[in-house]
Amino acid sequence: MATPCSQCPLRRHPIFKPMSEQDVKAMQKFKVGELIIEAGTPLLIEGSNSPQLFTALRGMGLRYKTTLDGGRQIVNFIFPGDFIGLQAGVMGEMAHSVEASSKMTLCVFNRSEFWNFYKTHPERGFDITWLAAVEEHFLGEALTAVGRRSALEALSWALLRIFLRGEQMGLVHNRSMELPFRQQDLADAMGLSLVHTNKTLSKLRERQLANWSDGQLTINDLAKLAVIAKVELESIPQRPLM
Amino acid sequence: MATPCSQCPLRRHPIFKPMSEQDVKAMQKFKVGELIIEAGTPLLIEGSNSPQLFTALRGMGLRYKTTLDGGRQIVNFIFPGDFIGLQAGVMGEMAHSVEASSKMTLCVFNRSEFWNFYKTHPERGFDITWLAAVEEHFLGEALTAVGRRSALEALSWALLRIFLRGEQMGLVHNRSMELPFRQQDLADAMGLSLVHTNKTLSKLRERQLANWSDGQLTINDLAKLAVIAKVELESIPQRPLM
DNA sequence: CGATGATTTGACGAGCCTCAAGGTACGTGG
DNA sequence: CCACGTACCTTGAGGCTCGTCAAATCATCG
Known part of the structure; x- marks a missing residue:
């Protein structure tokens, strides 16, 4: 049922850096499944340490932080292709929450494999840093x-x-x-x-x-x-x- | 004249994750020198592709973006220990400018060695991603x-x-x-x-x-x-x- | 058909911006 | 040694943008 990475519908969009055959294979091994959630479902909670990381395949969502006085700051909108959970992957806990605004399909990765993945595929690790830099770029603009x-x-x-x-x-x-x-x-x-x-x-x-x-x-x-x-x-x- | 990484005065501060002996050696090989700049000196320009990356050793500075109508948004304040130029390192160009607010001393790294460094020292690459995530965390709060x-x-x-x-x-x-x-x-x-x-x-x-x-x-x-x-x-x- | 959630509209006041002017410190040149 | 320029901080007056409060409309749903 899960889409194999070789058939990933996202890759054809020109916004994404082309992936080598090896990259695709590496992702396929890293990917453990797919998750479908309904609109309104919380995916990650600020401060939590999720055992899983995700890539949005279909649907849209929100990243947000809640303030002490009950306010909410949307940090970013999530589109297909966005990587979710990087902060939990490296720092051990999320700095913001994530929730689905529409029905979403997500690729699922195991956090426990994250460092291992990084070590055996440094070029993909480099790309993860790149993603973090893109996010930093966006937040600066915001x-x-x-x-x-x-x-x-x-x-x-x-x-x-x-x-x-x-x-x-x-x-x-x-x-x-x-x-x-x-x-x-x-x-x-x-x-x-x-x-x-x-x-x-x-x-x-x-x-x-x-x-x-x-x-x-x-x-x-x-x-x-x-x-x-x-x-x-x-x-x-x-x-x-x- | 340049401080050897083994003697780095920054490492004793508890805010920093402890470094292994190997980490220190890796940094020592990556480091190509030190740079001292006076207050008011621009270090990196938005949109530029600096050949060098830096770590602030002493002094403080500013990261800022300029808007089309001449405005300026300070993105962050730079303290000793901050890594400067990550965006140029991975994306090829900076999304903000950097300038010294006081006299600053900086460790200098070659951008051309960046990817090589990443490949041969994946654990340090992981730490760079970590740094990017910390920055993302901060920008969300800001x-x-x-x-x-x-x-x-x-x-x-x-x-x-x-x-x-x-x-x-x-x-x-x-x-x-x-x-x-x-x-x-x-x-x-x-x-x-x-x-x-x-x-x-x-x-x-x-x-x-x-x-x-x-x-x-x-x-x-x-x-x-x-x-x-x-x-x-x-x-x-x-x-x-x- | 009442309940809930999202959008819409109006009235009013406060927070913040702009304009303007003055003050202080410091460096430079006559 | 004093006049002058520059950079930064300070203070006052007035007005606009935006927040708050309140209530109406509309759609969806059990």
């Missing part, structure tokens, strides 16, 4: 967006980011893609209140820039949105796939 | 601080963070430590204006919580400050030293 941009700019940035990643994963059809998130999620990602997020989203709708409603995100004018978001429309850099 | 906290809370968080790290590096004497940064730096770190940062810092001073003036940061009541910052006063997790 910090800039939250810290230095107005609500309109920040939300433009977020929608643009999501859309471009979706485009690269082949999830965009006719300028639209499915988004299983709630407005509250986006608000918690950009450090805005739900109310203000809602009003700002309608502003983007009025201006014919981006329309997110009924679980569908449609973007008409990428260029204009990029100007507001204050980003160059460069393609997202290639990354390894685990 | 995002939470900027996104979900008021100016008073955010600045308390930042000063606390800096102070705790300084404490672990033995830089704190009699509840005080040197801070070579400007108020503008802290403002750019937390996404606040200089003016409001200034006023909020005086509020912390009035309330006898933290006093940062004349390049000295003094914290009297860590516990109270932690309450305002909304963090647990747990020690910072151990990390590898490169």
Whole structure:
């Protein structure tokens, strides 16, 4: 039932660094199975030490941290191809929680094999570091967006980011893609209140820039949105796939 | 003139994961020299592909990104022991710039040897991933601080963070430590204006919580400050030293 | 058909930004 | 030795963005 790595549907997307035959074989040995979870299911808990690591095969999810006063900060949105649990793999415990926003299929790896895998496949280990660096890159951008941009700019940035990643994963059809998130999620990602997020989203709708409603995100004018978001429309850099 | 890794003054600090004799030897072979730069000197530029990687030995610095409209987001403060240039090492180009805030001494490594080093010393490669995960951890917290906290809370968080790290590096004497940064730096770190940062810092001073003036940061009541910052006063997790 | 969760809209006030000006320390050159 | 420039810190006034509170609408579901 589980997809063999040689048939992995993710690998054909150009966002991922090509894998050698040996890489694929190594992953196949590392992979212990597949997991399917429903929308809303928690996958990893902040502070926990999961015995398993994952790669998202299908579906979307959220990484988030909870604050002492009950708040929630979305750290990132999870797309197919994202590696989940790296922090538990190296540091021994997660710094954020992970939860599914749609039905998800995940490749499962054993944490106990992680170091062994690293030692016998240093080139894959290098790729894991690369992935961590990509995440660091993204978080730096997110910090800039939250810290230095107005609500309109920040939300433009977020929608643009999501859309471009979706485009690269082949999830965009006719300028639209499915988004299983709630407005509250986006608000918690950009450090805005739900109310203000809602009003700002309608502003983007009025201006014919981006329309997110009924679980569908449609973007008409990428260029204009990029100007507001204050980003160059460069393609997202290639990354390894685990 | 250059310090041999076996004599490295950083290793005695308990914040760093102990290194095996072999680790030390590996680093010694990887290290190609030392670099001393004056305060204000740029070390790495965003988008560049530095031929060299560094570890901060002495002194402090800043990591920052610049936005299209001329703004600046401080991504992190650099302390002795921090590894610099990882993104260039794996991704080929830096996502942020690095600059010295005080006179700094740096260990220098050759980027061209990076992959080779990784392959022949997978346990050190693992530690590099660990470092990247630590950075990811920190950026997640920073995002939470900027996104979900008021100016008073955010600045308390930042000063606390800096102070705790300084404490672990033995830089704190009699509840005080040197801070070579400007108020503008802290403002750019937390996404606040200089003016409001200034006023909020005086509020912390009035309330006898933290006093940062004349390049000295003094914290009297860590516990109270932690309450305002909304963090647990747990020690910072151990990390590898490169 | 009541209950729950998500989205939407309005009113109001506070936190933070911007603009503006002044103060202090320090270095440089006449 | 003093005038001047520069860099950083400080303080005040006014206004806009955004958060909070409150309530209505709508869809889904048992």
